[in-house]
Amino acid sequence: MFAAFAGNNTWFGILLGVHIAGAIIGLGPTFAFGIMAGTAKKTSPERALGILEVTHAVQGKLVEPLVGGVQLVTGVGLIFNRGLQHGFFSHRNGWLIASLVIYATAMGISNGIQGPTMKKALALANDGKAGTPEFGGYIQRLGKFGPVLGILGFALVVLMIWRPGSGCSVPTVC
């Protein structure tokens, strides 16, 4: 069964199509988070709470399942379909290893810092404590790591399309 999957171009097309769609739909909205946070800062506490809630819902219902689930599953599928697991730690796979380090770092920041901070900020805002210094500290932390995630996401997309050192031309012709 694996023999029929490895190197199969139909599977490659399906996996790559879903992978690229996942990148666009899952990562795309995150680039609007900074603009939404900027708007939240300038508006009333009630409206800011609404914006926080929308951001949290988009993160939990769209970004996390796609970036944390679909991208990982289709990405691993692409690795085995293209046979990249052979000599995984070779120079040819430098782009992939760098991408995976970036991916793991971004997931760590997102799940370990941004997610919990957002939950704490939302809880305070729901208790009517949106004006407190504690709340301000959480918003500041979100604002600090948001651009870092944006840069990591951008670098990931560029690396995965460019694939320097892989011997493949852009896009996807090996």
Ligand code: HEM
């Ligand atoms: C946020 C996460 C991710 C994004 C935004 C992303 C984005 C992309 C994009 C845009 C391509 C298209 C390359 C092309 O032009 O054909 C690609 C290819 C690829 N991705 Fe990802 N990816 C992500 C996560 C992953 C993960 C976690 C893995 C592995 C576990 C992975 C493995 C691959 C592989 C192997 C290819 C190349 C397939 C080939 O053409 O040989 N990706 N990725």
